[in-house]
Structure formats: structure tokens, C-alpha cells
Amino acid sequence: MSLARACACTHGLTHMWHSLVCSRAPPARPPAGSRSAPRGARGQRRAGPPFQFLQVQKAGSKGSVGLIRLQRPQALNALCEGLMAELRRALDAFEADAQVGAIVITGSDKAFAAGADIKEMQGKSFQQCYGGAFLAGWDRVATVRKPTIAAVNGYAVSVPVSLRALCRVPHARGRDSWRSPPAVPITPSPGAGGTQRLTRAVGKSLAMEMVLTGERISAAEAKAAGLVSKVFPVDKLLDAAISCAEKIASNSKLVVAMAKESVNAAFETTLAEGNRTEKRLFYATFATDDRKEGMTAFVEKRKANFTDS
Numbered sequence: 267m268s269l270a271r272a273c274a275c276t277h278g279l280t281h282m283w284h285s286l287v288c289s290r291a292p293p294a295r296p297p298a299g300s301r302s303a304p305r306g307a308r309g310q311r312r313a314g315p316p317f318q319f320l321q322v323q324k325a326g327s328k329g330s331v332g333l334i335r336l337q338r339p340q341a342l343n344a345l346c347e348g349l350m351a352e353l354r355r356a357l358d359a360f361e362a363d364a365q366v367g368a369i370v371i372t373g374s375d376k377a378f379a380a381g382a383d384i385k386e387m388q389g390k391s392f393q394q395c396y397g398g399a400f401l402a403g404w405d406r407v408a409t410v411r412k413p414t415i416a417a418v419n420g421y422a423v424s425v426p427v428s429l430r431a432l433c434r435v436p437h438a439r440g441r442d443s444w445r446s447p448p449a450v451p452i453t454p455s456p457g458a459g460g461t462q463r464l465t466r467a468v469g470k471s472l473a474m475e476m477v478l479t480g481e482r483i484s485a486a487e488a489k490a491a492g493l494v495s496k497v498f499p500v501d502k503l504l505d506a507a508i509s510c511a512e513k514i515a516s517n518s519k520l521v522v523a524m525a526k527e528s529v530n531a532a533f534e535t536t537l538a539e540g541n542r543t544e545k546r547l548f549y550a551t552f553a554t555d556d557r558k559e560g561m562t563a564f565v566e567k568r569k570a571n572f573t574d575s
């Protein structure tokens with residue numbers, strides 16, 4: 267676990283000192299229940315070119331989990347345009363795959379992701395950014411209707427504003443360090459929703475400090491701030507994320523999508539609008555066979571057999 271200590275300073279922000287991630291991780295190994303030649307991955311290869319920056323496969327005992335591993339080790343998984351385009355393609359494929367009920371995104375042992383690709387950004391002009399809607403495509407991670415879990419390992423630079431904040435059920439391992447985009451040292455201020463999503467996730471004080479200093483927080487601090495839901499030892503992280511995804515995938519995909527939409531409304535709208543969204547979606551579940559099956563199974567004391575209808 268990363269070490270961290272905190273002290274209050276006079277202008278109300280909390281200044282923290284954080285240790286760097288330094289311990290060595292065990293070599294990557296296939297997650298429990300993963301399929302070496304997954305049907306989904308084969309299907310995606312047939313449908314398009316092979317992935318250069320990702321490893322895409324199905325995992326879980328029933329192949330119900332879409333597993334995406336970011337693989338750009340030479341740049342610590344910096345999110346270049348090619349990687350993000352592949353990520354959108356993989357997400358689209360899993361979104362369309364009826365067998366997949368939840369998606370896990372993970373990185374390498376050293377880095378989950380090092381944020382936007384600085385070498386790619388370095389020469390960009392305003393015209394290129396505005397005209398080409400630079401980073402706009404990153405929102406695809408947030409608009410996926412199936413639940414996404416970020417299994418965060420190693421450096422997660424800027425990830426609060428990028429993949430982590432876009433994924434909905436983040437898990438972290440015990441010795442990660444998390445960092446907002448360094449607004450001051452490198453100069454791009456957050457541009458992928460970081461000032462908005464991070465602030466809503468952790469509150470103004472911590473978000474302000476992270477954004478303005480670019481300093482890291484540990485996994486334990488990320489958990490305490492509500493940025494991640496769980497923290498695991500390094501060797502348990504991916505299996506835990508897959509197991510959580512399998513559990514989600516065993517429920518009705520239709521009702522899970524509605525529940526996800528409803529929770530997101532709390533993050534993105536007012537309380538009154540969120541409550542209205544929840545009520546509408548709650549009523550809508552009464553039109554599904556799965557709602558009837560779930561309640562009937564409970565009353566009959568048996569396991570529900572959902573048909574996603």
C-alpha cells in the first residue's frame with residue numbers, strides 16, 4: 267500500500283505527500299476463467315483489423331465478461347488516438363455481444379494508463395483540437411450501456427478524468443497511485459471531463475488540489491474519497507474485478523442497463539430529475555419478462571432464469 271500523510275494548510279486545501287509506486291509486481295498471468303481463444307475476440311478479428319494497443323478477450327466461467335487490457339507498454343499505456351479508437355471498437359463489439367453482461371478494463375503491472383499522449387498533443391494547434399473535436403471520442407467509455415469496471419493497476423495518471431471516471435465500478439489494487447492531469451507542470455488543463463467528473467466524484471477540495479498540483483494520491487486515499495469502490499492486493503485485483511463483472515452479468519442485462527442509467531442520473535442531473543428518471547425506469551421494468559421471473563423465483567425460492575427480455 268502506498269504511504270500517504272496529510273496536513274491541513276491555511277488556505278483550506280489539504281496538502282499531501284505521497285510515495286511513488288515502487289514495488290515489483292508478479293508477471294502478468296491469464297485471469298481465472300479466461301478463454302484463450304474467446305468467441306468474442308475471434309468475432310472481432312473477423313469483423314475488423316487486429317488490435318495493436320489492446321488485448322481483447324472474454325473471461326469468466328461462462329464467457330460473460332468482456333476483458334480489455336491496454337497494451338502500450340513503451341508509453342505506459344498513454345491514451346493515444348489509435349488506442350482510444352481501438353478501445354471504442356472493442357467496447358462497441360462487447361456492447362453488441364449478447365453473451366457479454368459486463369466489461370472489465372485493465373492495464374499492465376506498471377501502469378493502468380499515463381493519461382493522454384503528450385507526444386501526440388505537443389504539436390497540436392487550436393484549429394486541430396477544435397476542428398477535430400480532440401478527445402471527444404473518449405466519452406464512448408461513459409456511454410456504454412453495459413457496466414464497465416476499471417481494474418486499475420500501477421500508475422493511473424489523469425485516469426480520474428479519463429478512463430476511471432468514465433467507468434462506473436472502479437476497483438484498484440493496494441499500491442496504485444492516482445493523479446489528475448498536471449495542469450501546472452505540463453500545461454494542458456484537464457480536457458476529458460476531469461474538472462467535472464473528478465469534482466463530482468471526490469468533492470471540490472480534493473479535486474482542486476489534484477488538478478492544481480498534479481500530485482498523486484494512493485489507492486487507499488482514492489477509496490476514502492469515493493473514487494474507487496474497492497482496493498485489492500495486486501495478485502487478487504483482476505480476478506476480483508472479473509468476479510464482480512460475472513456477478514453483474516448473471517443478472518438481467520436489460521434491468522442492469524436500466525439500473526446503471528438510473529444511478530448515472532444521480533451523477534449527471536438534479537435530484538428531482540434523477541428521481542423522475544429512476545421512477546420511469548422502475549415502471550419500465552414492469553414491462554419486462556425478467557422482472558416477473560425475478561420476483562416469481564424469489565417467491566418460489568429458486569434461482570431466477572433471466573432471458574434478458
Ligand SMILES: C=C(C)C(=O)SCCNC(=O)CCNC(=O)[C@H](O)C(C)(C)COP(=O)(O)OP(=O)(O)OC[C@H]1O[C@@H](n2cnc3c(N)ncnc32)[C@H](O)[C@@H]1OP(=O)(O)O
Pocket residue numbers: 340341342344345380381382383384385386421423424427428446447448452454455456457458
Ligand atoms: C488532458 C488530458 C486528458 C491528460 O490526460 S493530460 C495528462 C498527460 N499525462 C501525464 O502528464 C503523465 C506523464 N507521464 C509521467 O508523468 C511519467 O511517465 C510517470 C507516469 C510518472 C512514470 O514515470 P517513469 O516511471 O519515470 O516513466 P517515464 O520514463 O516517464 O515513461 C516511460 C516512457 O513512457 C513515455 N510516456 C509516459 N507517459 C506518457 C504520456 N502521457 N504520453 C506519451 N508518452 C508517455 C515516456 O515518454 C517514456 O518514453 P521513452 O522511454 O521513449 O522516453
